[in-house]
Amino acid sequence: MAKCAFLGLGVMGYPMAGHLVKAGHEVTVYNRTAAKAEAWAAQHGGRTAATPRDAAEGVDFVMACVGNDDDLREIASGEEGALAGMADGAVFVDHTTVSALVTRELAEAAAGRGVAWIDAPVSGGQAGAENGQLVVMCGGPQDAYDRAEPVIAAYAKACRRLGDTGAGQLTKMVNQICIAGLVQGLSEGLHFAEKAGLDGRAVVEVIAGGAAGSWQMQNRHGTMLDDEFEHGFAVDWMRKDLGICLATADEVGASLPVTALVDQFYKDVQKMGGGRWDTSSLIQRLRSAG
Amino acid sequence: MAKCAFLGLGVMGYPMAGHLVKAGHEVTVYNRTAAKAEAWAAQHGGRTAATPRDAAEGVDFVMACVGNDDDLREIASGEEGALAGMADGAVFVDHTTVSALVTRELAEAAAGRGVAWIDAPVSGGQAGAENGQLVVMCGGPQDAYDRAEPVIAAYAKACRRLGDTGAGQLTKMVNQICIAGLVQGLSEGLHFAEKAGLDGRAVVEVIAGGAAGSWQMQNRHGTMLDDEFEHGFAVDWMRKDLGICLATADEVGASLPVTALVDQFYKDVQKMGGGRWDTSSLIQRLRSAG
């Protein structure tokens, strides 16, 4: 069993850290808002720390799941950051969805202290975190990955190393790029169905098994048709992720015309008040014109 | 068992008509290019007719699977068209993907002769036609549909009536609209993966089960990564279908921004020589800039 620190007890991190305890690991948590850390410790029986650095001292693995690039820099670097407390040979496993840029930057800083960095963004959403059924996409040194994998297994249904530092984040970007076009296509399809007077659920029953089928069609058509978006993966997060995708696409030289367009459409959704709605809310802006 | 005529023995119609024979129906075929009809009759043992009208005389059901609106008008109307030969009470089952407009026009003409019209476009592609595993989306009068369904069953894994005349075609349009955005999203995702130096197959293995997953990702990523497009559903057909979708979207008042954009991107593929390539060839135009 391993000694772990978990930094960031949000929607995702809170249950993930809980699964580590259930799997028998010794867990110290840190959260910016201390009350959440207290609540977590009360529920799961682990320890809390006052700073990322305190949490990181003496552990084998530091897991993090905070918000964005800046948040990650804040908890990882600096005097009170986790890296300052980590022992030589320890591994930092970052579950935040961030840029490949900050990943390379922090991985290098970590290496300078003898710490291995595994970028390990996840998919599966809140439900996946709660059920311990996340998909974890990793990048980083093979040996550190091999040591981390059995620990990550506590909350993963699948965990895979896709390459060196950054490969996990890049894989997550592929995921988000695919979703952008797909959800817009699905929204246009269902919007057309509504306008044409079809029964959207019946249509989906017929076509979902074929070439137009997708996870989104299967799992989101009902709520889309019912105007229910208070669930799932928030538009604000999606825009953060697409911002990362578009910036990285410039670095690697990939043109993403529809991704860039749909990113603007998601801004429309934000302006309609839908920043916290599920990504499937793209259909709402099609409906808004009448 | 029923007496059937089958008009149009192309990639789809040839095997579909064959399944009717195997199911025990009595089948007369007509094809513009007579040689194909002869070959079919030699293989399946049915009869051939010189005109759609001849084929249609005395049968219970006329099935058609030709190319587009004009083709359908040609074989259905006019002096040598099928409607001219059909008996009162017979049913015309149209498997061609055409507009809701021509469907309403011909359904009305049919009704004037006591013939019921079922619009019944299919999905499942060449493989589905050959294995008798098509999905059939129908519109038209309930009673005529009820009579036709057991016959259509010869080549269908699923058959469903979605509403009145045109509902089948409209459902097929939803299908194609969803595919356009989805395939462009997938193309951008895989193109990004390539440019970022990732192993595209490994990436798909990790993400295909999640929120980015789709039939297209599962069934097309390998050939997309391998630059293989000599298979599947042709770009030329897709553009015909998207043209129908966009025209109908104007009628019903649905805005389809990404569908319209991707339709132009498919034109790029045609200009690159890819008119007969599979729809997944959208990735080629992203690659073409370098």
Place this chain on the structure above:
Amino acid sequence: MAKCAFLGLGVMGYPMAGHLVKAGHEVTVYNRTAAKAEAWAAQHGGRTAATPRDAAEGVDFVMACVGNDDDLREIASGEEGALAGMADGAVFVDHTTVSALVTRELAEAAAGRGVAWIDAPVSGGQAGAENGQLVVMCGGPQDAYDRAEPVIAAYAKACRRLGDTGAGQLTKMVNQICIAGLVQGLSEGLHFAEKAGLDGRAVVEVIAGGAAGSWQMQNRHGTMLDDEFEHGFAVDWMRKDLGICLATADEVGASLPVTALVDQFYKDVQKMGGGRWDTSSLIQRLRSAG
């Protein structure tokens, strides 16, 4: 001075026909709604005819300015159409914005009767028609053009032959394609200015003379900033024209991604109730999300 018939006394045709009289030509008018023809004759002193054919009999030139392809077919062909009445050697000058397809079709029909067809769509709008300051873009045989030009001059500030049959319509399409992207760009620019808290009029004063400058910026920014769209060239007409552009672009093999996208955006404007608004109303859909 020439004998002329003018068919279609709408926003454009009414004043155009008036200019012919002022220039000394002998003019017979036809309009579907006879009352408008009566009013015109009362005002300008020309004659009215009951059918296009009647109007066309014995004249040197038939001018037409009706709505779309179907309207043009209706007044030009058939038993009561103008071509049936025109004398050998007469010229049909079509000022309607229509497809190159219908133009070729009718030009051929005209040629069969010894009539020359000049396609001659215009720009300059209602004001241009009223002031006799239209720009006229022509296609057709040189000799017929040479005869028509001095007559067209009655309402033109510029008239030019761009090539054979259809070249006028194709030139008008270039015009509309350029406008679509330009007006969307202008709308995004002014919308950004508003959101950024800038004084839009001051911004335009500074930039209108430079690389971002355009007729639309100069002539439309004020009404755009003031939410005034009850003037100018209607969105419904623009969508008719863009439909022609997109169909023709398929024929000639030109990809028009932004034109296709903006056409969908104009549909949003129609759905917002703006079918009769000026084309500059694209900015309204940007504002509608908030």
Place this chain on the structure above:
Amino acid sequence: MAKCAFLGLGVMGYPMAGHLVKAGHEVTVYNRTAAKAEAWAAQHGGRTAATPRDAAEGVDFVMACVGNDDDLREIASGEEGALAGMADGAVFVDHTTVSALVTRELAEAAAGRGVAWIDAPVSGGQAGAENGQLVVMCGGPQDAYDRAEPVIAAYAKACRRLGDTGAGQLTKMVNQICIAGLVQGLSEGLHFAEKAGLDGRAVVEVIAGGAAGSWQMQNRHGTMLDDEFEHGFAVDWMRKDLGICLATADEVGASLPVTALVDQFYKDVQKMGGGRWDTSSLIQRLRSAG
């Protein structure tokens, strides 16, 4: 006459600094690559300085025209930056096109030292800089602007204050946003003309005076039709500017769908090797498919 420092002697800055001398001002220049500063001094007779700070000491105005946000931070802040050398009451006039963010950040730092910051991006290109005919869009305190304007006049045909700090940069962004859609529209129009077999120059002669007309059409159609792009405002610069526009649009809540799309199209041009081509090279990617 004023004492000025000019930082950044590139395509724009070199001739701008020259005009200051011609107008009678006393000018010290600084350039990262010292050789250019030497050449300038040899030509114009001003002084050179080894660091931005040295150049800035004792002057009334510091003008800067460097590359991007990072470049500006480098010459303005830090120990050897210009702000460190500027006297209380001096004015920093920034002609670089940068973000509103860096502008606010540096304006605040300047204010802390008693220095006024005027953001003053320009349009008019290399020719405008050389002829002293730039358009200058300014933001910042009124009194500082009033002092700077007569000096800026040395190279401006128009100079205007649009509001407080950042208003100049925001105005420049409006300019670039308008250009993106406009040039894509123009490219689609000319590409269509080519494919339709029209004489592009003749078409432009006819339509340039009307509703489709623009500076770009007037000044760029010839080179666009001739495949000449080795001039003008480079695609690489445009992408930097559009990146600023898109980031700022997120801040202010403006959706820019076509700007975002065209930005990706410009990436295609970069990938085709056109990073240094004029912005009108968008037409090349339409041509590249065939």
